[in-house]
Amino acid sequence: MTPETKPANPNFSSGPCAKRPGYDLATLDTSTLGRSHRAAIGKAALQKAIDDTKSILGLPADYRVGIVPASDTGAMEMAMWNLLGERPVDICAWESFGKEWLTDITKQLKLADTRTFVAEYGELPDFSQTNPTHDIVFTWNGTTSGVKVNNADWIADDRDGLTICDATSAVFAMPMPWEKLDVITFSWQKVLGGEGAHGVIVLSPKAVARLESYQPAWPLPKIFRLTSNQKLIEGIFEGATINTPSMLCVADYQDALDWVVSIGGLDAAIQRSEDNLAVLSDFVEKNEWIDFLASDPTTRSNTSACFTLKLKPDEVKALIKLLEQHQVAFDIGAYRDAPAGLRIWCGSTVETADLKALLPWLEWAYQQVAQ
C-alpha cells in the first residue's frame, strides 16, 4: 500500500533549492526590468539587496558585501585569484566543492607553497593543523557530503593570514562566526531558494587591506577585478556591479530576503532548518537501513542532509526513481562524485510538514526495492 499523503511540495533539491513557501513569481517587484542597472532605480535595487543582506545576517559594520558574476563559483574564484599567492596557503577539503578549490589553487594558480588537509566523505579534516600565519581556504558546509564545520575555535582571532570560506549552503541557515572569516561567498539559489546567476562576496577589512597592498603575479580578467590602481573599487559594494546583472534575479533575491524578515529574521530561518533536520534525525534513529553520511552527529549538515542506505547502488537508483514517479521527491540522489545514497535539502524554504510527509514514502520505497 502506498502512503496516503504526498508532500505538498516535493522539491528537495540541494540547489537550486525549493522556493520559499507561498512564492509567486507574479508578486515580484519587476519595476527595474527593462531599465539600465546603472540607472538610479537599478542601482537602488542592488544597494537595497546589499543592505538587507548585511542587516539580516548581522554582518560587522565594516564588512563589505558585493554582488558579482558567476554564482558562488565566481565569487570564490574571484577571491582566490585576487588574494592568494602573498603567503602560504592551507586548503581544507572534505567533499567535491572543497576539492575543486584545491584543484584551482594547486593546478590552475599552481601555487607551490600549499598544504592540503583532505578528509573522506563523511569526515572533517583536522583543522587544528592549520597555521594562522597562512591563508586558509575551506568550505563551511560540504553540500555533497552533508558535513559542516561545527565550530570556529581553530581559527585564531589574531591570525595574520586570511580565512577564505565558501559558505554557499550555510549562509542564512547556520550561525556564522563573521569575525573569524575574512572572505565569505554564497549564491542565491541555495539556502533562500533564489534564482541562480550571481554570487555574493563578503570581505573583512583585512581582506580589503590585502587587496590594496598585494598584486598577484598573474593576469586578472576584468570580470574578476576588485581593485583599480591598487584601490578597492568601492562601487562594486554599493550596487555598481562589474558587469550587467539580471535584475529579475535581483528582484527574486529581494523577495527571498523579505520573506526571511517576514518569518522573524535569521534566527527563525535557522530554526526552521534545524527543525527539518530533527525530523530526519528522528527517522534515522528509528530505521536501521538508513544512516547519515556524517560520522559525527555534531557535524551533520542542517541543510544538505546526506544519507547512506543499506541498498546496492542500483537499488538506491530505483528508490529515487520510484519516489520521482510518484511525484513525492525530486532531485534527492547523492551528488555524482559522492558515495551512493540520498541527499535531502533541509533548508528553511522546505516545510517541515513536507519532510514529514516524505518519510512514509521513503520507507515504502525502501521496502519496494530492497532485495
Ligand SMILES: Cc1ncc(COP(=O)(O)O)c(C=O)c1O
Ligand atoms: C559548497 C559549494 N560550493 C560551490 C558550489 C557551486 O555553486 P554555484 O553553482 O553557485 O557556483 C556549490 C553548489 O552546489 C556548493 O555546494
